[in-house]
Amino acid sequence: MPISSTYIIGVDIGGTNLVVGAMPADGSREIGVHTLPTLAKLGADGVIDRICAMIETTIATTIRETGATRAQFAGVGIGSPGPLDREKGLVIITPNLGWTNFPLRDRVSDQVGLAASLDNDANCATLAEWWLGAAKGGRNVVGFTLGTGIGGGLILDGKLYHGASDVAGEIGHMTIDSTGRRCGCGNYGCLEAYASGPAIAERAREALAGGEPSLLNELCGGDLTKLTAAIVYRASKDGDALASEVVRETARFLGTGVANMLNVFNPDVVVLAGGVAQAGDSLFVPLRAEVKKRAFKPAVDACRIVPGALGGSAGMVGAVAAFLAEHPVA
Amino acid sequence: MPISSTYIIGVDIGGTNLVVGAMPADGSREIGVHTLPTLAKLGADGVIDRICAMIETTIATTIRETGATRAQFAGVGIGSPGPLDREKGLVIITPNLGWTNFPLRDRVSDQVGLAASLDNDANCATLAEWWLGAAKGGRNVVGFTLGTGIGGGLILDGKLYHGASDVAGEIGHMTIDSTGRRCGCGNYGCLEAYASGPAIAERAREALAGGEPSLLNELCGGDLTKLTAAIVYRASKDGDALASEVVRETARFLGTGVANMLNVFNPDVVVLAGGVAQAGDSLFVPLRAEVKKRAFKPAVDACRIVPGALGGSAGMVGAVAAFLAEHPVA
Numbered sequence: 001m002p003i004s005s006t007y008i009i010g011v012d013i014g015g016t017n018l019v020v021g022a023m024p025a026d027g028s029r030e031i032g033v034h035t036l037p038t039l040a041k042l043g044a045d046g047v048i049d050r051i052c053a054m055i056e057t058t059i060a061t062t063i064r065e066t067g068a069t070r071a072q073f074a075g076v077g078i079g080s081p082g083p084l085d086r087e088k089g090l091v092i093i094t095p096n097l098g099w100t101n102f103p104l105r106d107r108v109s110d111q112v113g114l115a116a117s118l119d120n121d122a123n124c125a126t127l128a129e130w131w132l133g134a135a136k137g138g139r140n141v142v143g144f145t146l147g148t149g150i151g152g153g154l155i156l157d158g159k160l161y162h163g164a165s166d167v168a169g170e171i172g173h174m175t176i177d178s179t180g181r182r183c184g185c186g187n188y189g190c191l192e193a194y195a196s197g198p199a200i201a202e203r204a205r206e207a208l209a210g211g212e213p214s215l216l217n218e219l220c221g222g223d224l225t226k227l228t229a230a231i232v233y234r235a236s237k238d239g240d241a242l243a244s245e246v247v248r249e250t251a252r253f254l255g256t257g258v259a260n261m262l263n264v265f266n267p268d269v270v271v272l273a274g275g276v277a278q279a280g281d282s283l284f285v286p287l288r289a290e291v292k293k294r295a296f297k298p299a300v301d302a303c304r305i306v307p308g309a310l311g312g313s314a315g316m317v318g319a320v321a322a323f324l325a326e327h328p329v330a
Numbered sequence: 331m332p333i334s335s336t337y338i339i340g341v342d343i344g345g346t347n348l349v350v351g352a353m354p355a356d357g358s359r360e361i362g363v364h365t366l367p368t369l370a371k372l373g374a375d376g377v378i379d380r381i382c383a384m385i386e387t388t389i390a391t392t393i394r395e396t397g398a399t400r401a402q403f404a405g406v407g408i409g410s411p412g413p414l415d416r417e418k419g420l421v422i423i424t425p426n427l428g429w430t431n432f433p434l435r436d437r438v439s440d441q442v443g444l445a446a447s448l449d450n451d452a453n454c455a456t457l458a459e460w461w462l463g464a465a466k467g468g469r470n471v472v473g474f475t476l477g478t479g480i481g482g483g484l485i486l487d488g489k490l491y492h493g494a495s496d497v498a499g500e501i502g503h504m505t506i507d508s509t510g511r512r513c514g515c516g517n518y519g520c521l522e523a524y525a526s527g528p529a530i531a532e533r534a535r536e537a538l539a540g541g542e543p544s545l546l547n548e549l550c551g552g553d554l555t556k557l558t559a560a561i562v563y564r565a566s567k568d569g570d571a572l573a574s575e576v577v578r579e580t581a582r583f584l585g586t587g588v589a590n591m592l593n594v595f596n597p598d599v600v601v602l603a604g605g606v607a608q609a610g611d612s613l614f615v616p617l618r619a620e621v622k623k624r625a626f627k628p629a630v631d632a633c634r635i636v637p638g639a640l641g642g643s644a645g646m647v648g649a650v651a652a653f654l655a656e657h658p659v660a
Contacts, residue, residue, distance in 0.1 A: 083628045092628065140494050152594075156486055163596025164470050165632035170593040175624060176508050177519075178586045187589075187624045189507075256508045259517075263500040264482070264594070266493025294505060294517045298413050298422065302495035 006329045009076040012315030015096030020054040022062045032061030052111045075115035077323030079124035117323040124318030126153025129271045131321045133309040138269035142261045146274035150192040194253040200229040214242040233279045255290025262295035273308030336659045339406040342645030345426030349646045350384035352392045362391030382441045405445035407653030409454035447653040454648030456483025459601045461651045463639040468599035472591045476604035480522040524583040530559040544572040563609045585620025592625040603638030
């Protein structure tokens with residue numbers, strides 16, 4: 001138990017859950033990781049109290065497990081849905097949490113008495129996969145985070161890229177069908193409108209409307225409002241023809257989005273994180289084929305397309321990495 | 331006439347024309363700029379001879395006009411259609427010129443006895459607009475070059491971005507309609523298939539097929555195969571309803587592509603260079619409106635969308651800038 005190590009706390013703020021944990025600066029382990037419901041209805045002050053209590057729990061666990069002292073904690077990295085103002089540490093707006101121009105970074109920093117950093121949740125997940133996960137060794141990396149929405153992060157020439165006003169990487173809101181499906185953002189034909197979790201479930205419901213028999217009916221107990229992307233992936237693995245077609249369509253939509261990133265950005269790694277990482281070859285094989293059809297050969301040849309490796313702790317790990325990028329420690 | 335200045339030659343290789351000129355390292359003026367047909371039919375050796383003769387002409391003109399000596403020429407920047415291998419100085423393939431794995435950089439360098447650099451033509455045009463043109467002062471810049479095809483370049487965090495294998499910036503081959511028009515690249519629904527010069531002319535021909543009266547018929551002398559994007563822009567300026575609709579559609583397609591770049595890269599400047607720069611407000615007003623409809627507000631607020639300012643010499647100027655980026659001079 002080296003008492004000279006420096007520890008950083010990572011905080012991943014989601015619309016549904018908060019994940020908090022600690023890591024030594026070398027990323028060698030995760031300590032005191034725990035998850036609690038966000039309870040956005042508590043309001044910003046209530047959520048801040050929950051986050052700070054979780055940070056104290058993680059610090060206590062880390063001290064107990066490693067023999068560290070409180071002085072060995074360098075700070076707190078926070079990953080949050082955006083858009084953000086990183087320099088000022090503000091959350092500009094998060095529909096799911098109901099925050100507007102909220103000074104998240106400084107509120108947490110003041111309450112726990114530690115330095116803090118703030119970055120976008122999808123940027124953090126991408127950074128985590130690059131630091132310790134499936135995108136390790138890449139120099140130009142595109143991360144897709146697939147869940148309720150589709151987010152993204154860009155590592156450029158070995159550095160997280162934020163753009164002119166910290167909103168770079170909104171890959172889910174790239175138009176792939178300019179006259180296509182309405183997206184929650186107000187635009188038409190965004191990738192997210194086809195390949196987010198809810199969009200996959202919606203397309204499955206549409207496919208079922210013709211009355212074709214499918215395992216999906218029983219897997220959601222006859223209540224199609226309970227259909228999820230995870231259920232669609234499971235039915236596809238069990239050989240259900242209708243679910244398999246929905247998965248293959250998903251692969252084509254995602255493949256179009258990935259191909260766009262290859263042609264524009266020419267990355268060496270594309271990492272797809274989130275629930276989709278569990279879909280396996282039934283998704284990734286047709287997805288890679290779609291990319292090969294649509295993108296330039298030198299871009300295809302230069303790039304590996306991989307599922308995320310870090311699962312649910314990616315956001316927390318990436319928040320630690322983002323803190324370290326802003327506050328290098330010895 | 332300061333005899334201590336350093337001069338760089340810029341060479342812009344197009345499928346149709348070669349443009350060669352010289353500039354002092356501070357970019358303060360263009361000297362000895364001249365244009366000749368490429369004559370690709372001469373074969374690679376023939377074109378190299380033409381380029382080197384043009385370089386010698388430019389050197390002679392520069393010496394005559396400035397009193398410089400040959401020792402004051404630091405080298406030659408070359409912009410070429412891609413894909414390229416910059417490190418090796420190779421043109422991997424150019425359908426228009428018929429070159430494959432051609433050592434363009436070293437062939438020119440050896441023949442004129444000067445250092446040389448090689449970069450993509452659209453990268454050069456973007457770099458030029460950033461150095462001396464409409465994108466000056468930007469830190470994150472996306473350049474669209476609109477002509478026979480649609481190319482692009484990315485300046486990210488103040489540096490030209492090349493990607494993992496030098497093919498970054500193929501913005502024209504971003505899919506905006508995944509089941510849409512076949513593109514020359516083999517993919518479907520690429521931006522280039524809607525908004526390149528030939529695609530604009532083709533959409534105008536399709537619109538004319540209904541027999542609606544239009545100035546376009548007389549402007550191309552009754553021969554619709556002679557219709558060009560420039561003619562469509564002119565008829566639109568003259569108030570032709572059919573041509574105006576084609577221009578507005580073009581604005582919507584281009585606006586979709588620009589909005590994608592705003593959501594993904596969050597640039598502070600998007601510069602549209604090439605013939606389209608002359609289209610003026612009839613194109614740029616609806617284009618900016620389309621971007622505003624489709625992109626995130628913080629990305630829209632952070633970005634100005636402007637026509638290129640350098641006209642036909644952008645490629646040559648950018649080739650000089652690319653040389654300077656690789657070979658800084660005192």
